[in-house]
Amino acid sequence: MSDTAAADPTVPMAAIDAADATDTIVLPGVERPSGGTPLYGLESRGVSAWFGTHKVLDRVSLTMQPGQVTALIGPSGCGKSTYLRILNRMHEMVRTAGLAGEVLLDGEDVYAPGRRPADVRRRIGMVFQRPNPFPGMSLYDNVASGLKLAGIKVSRDHRDHLVQSSLERAGLWNEVRNRLRTPGGSLSGGQQQRLCIARSLAVSPDVLLMDEPCSALDPTSTRRVEETIAELRGRLTIVIVTHNMQQAQRVSQSCAFFLATHDTPGRIVEAGDTEQVFGDPADPRTADYVNGRFG
Numbered sequence: 001m002s003d004t005a006a007a008d009p010t011v012p013m014a015a016i017d018a019a020d021a022t023d024t025i026v027l028p029g030v031e032r033p034s035g036g037t038p039l040y041g042l043e044s045r046g047v048s049a050w051f052g053t054h055k056v057l058d059r060v061s062l063t064m065q066p067g068q069v070t071a072l073i074g075p076s077g078c079g080k081s082t083y084l085r086i087l088n089r090m091h092e093m094v095r096t097a098g099l100a101g102e103v104l105l106d107g108e109d110v111y112a113p114g115r116r117p118a119d120v121r122r123r124i125g126m127v128f129q130r131p132n133p134f135p136g137m138s139l140y141d142n143v144a145s146g147l148k149l150a151g152i153k154v155s156r157d158h159r160d161h162l163v164q165s166s167l168e169r170a171g172l173w174n175e176v177r178n179r180l181r182t183p184g185g186s187l188s189g190g191q192q193q194r195l196c197i198a199r200s201l202a203v204s205p206d207v208l209l210m211d212e213p214c215s216a217l218d219p220t221s222t223r224r225v226e227e228t229i230a231e232l233r234g235r236l237t238i239v240i241v242t243h244n245m246q247q248a249q250r251v252s253q254s255c256a257f258f259l260a261t262h263d264t265p266g267r268i269v270e271a272g273d274t275e276q277v278f279g280d281p282a283d284p285r286t287a288d289y290v291n292g293r294f295g
């Protein structure tokens, strides 16, 4: 997006283009061919965000390396979720939302004129805090719905293959392979979250955004989702918001610490290798936060 377009942050951004929801993209195959497929990183440059006149993020620049897990940490209200939603153009679905800056996927601005939000969201998927499968829909259809929602048509055989491979990559296949026709609501919370991950993977995204994906899960399910994240690493780029410092250290290779104060919008205080951010932080505020002294 241009700074000019966002000069008046009170001007609502365009809502999702109706055509995006209905257009159909026909792809011969959407799964990554094995080997040799490039991985794409994500980069934000000078991203600022508003809700109405309330500025919540200020010039956030961050590189999220291809094939790595980047954790976004920081106290409640510092703008982590807003930032995540900016990365795949979900922020603009809020009527009062405004923003400035650039988000580059594979070097191209996802807000470039003519770029369709639905295409951006297919390449940059999102998993939410609370598992949100369609509870009455079968496990198979839940995963296949990712394709349908993205307007991707595939043959029956190819769909079967995609459903299986997505469930495998989400670490759920062995648990559900014999009951694909049972409803999504019949799974445990942790299984539901992995089902939602499988649904996101079905459209073969380049990036997966995860907004506190384990905060509604018990420790065992949390571990299982973390294993899934570890298995996905190297196959796509992952950005995860988490309040759990141990989780950030377990799953991520890079980390960014966000901070807002009562009169300043959220900014990145420090970003770098997770080991360094936790083990030898450069800023005393980072040290205080990662050691549990505030937030």
Ligand SMILES: Nc1ncnc2c1ncn2[C@@H]1O[C@H](COP(=O)(O)OP(=O)(O)OP(=O)(O)O)[C@@H](O)[C@H]1O
Residues within 6 Å of the ligand: 051, 056, 074, 075, 076, 077, 078, 079, 080, 081, 082, 083, 094
């Ligand atoms: N839809 C919205 N309308 C108005 N203000 C919003 C909206 N969503 C978020 N905000 C405000 O934006 C700021 C950043 O919120 P955000 O949810 O991004 O922070 P966060 O760091 O993810 O917090 P948490 O860790 O508690 O989820 C907060 O002041 C919040 O009140």
